[in-house]
Amino acid sequence: MRLDFVKIFVDSTILLFKELVGPSVDVPSISMKASPVAGREVMAIIGLAGEAQGRVIFDMDLFTAVQLAGHMIGEPSPGLTPLVRSSIAELASMAIGSAISKINDQGTRLRMTPPTVITGANLVTYDQCFETLVAPITTAYGEVRVNITIQDLD
């Protein structure tokens, strides 16, 4: 696990959330989990490739996703609309894009895939051999877990 990169991902996400959602953002604890990792009802997944590989999954419950998106859009949303899905994808993309930029500026070539948003009940992700670092980020609208797996190619 590239913990130096993990720190950049978490710090970038916190910074973005503070800018977009408000100052009451906190990460009470960070933990390491073995696969599989159970997700909540809304997940945004971004793949990482280049000189390191991995993926970042943002997961949250439906209420948090709708509230967060409503805050970003500037008006309440009636439910999980395409605009809400797009907003959650955009939130994840901005957080990881910012981290990717810092990592590249430090000299490691790393790319990200466009975010994929998956919704449903009892979502579980499996990685064959990676451990996942889980950072739960508390916001005024609920908790968003950032599940990060990244390691060097060799």
Next chain:
Amino acid sequence: MRFHLKRMMDSFDNVIASEAANGTEAIREYGRLKPDIVLMDIVMPGLEGVETVKRICDADPAARVIMISSVSYREKVEEAIAAGAKCFISKPVTTEQLRKAIEQVCSPEIEEET
């Protein structure tokens, strides 16, 4: 991103905004509509943003492309500008930043350079 940008664009006066889901579609739509302004991300499904800008600007050197992306490391910004983008904005972008960027790329000085 395009949902949000389209909402911003729709809030401006005298703007008709269209959208494309990926680079290939963007190139096709550019050829069909010849828009005054193109807003382009870097991370897209299929053909990525910088290559899409290059193809649009190779076909039409007068194209006015504004890159808007959270992927904003120095080398990538330089690639985007070399590909033909007139301006680069880091996300998150505000309506006011977008308005200023559009005014900038539509200014006569930029027109003379192209």
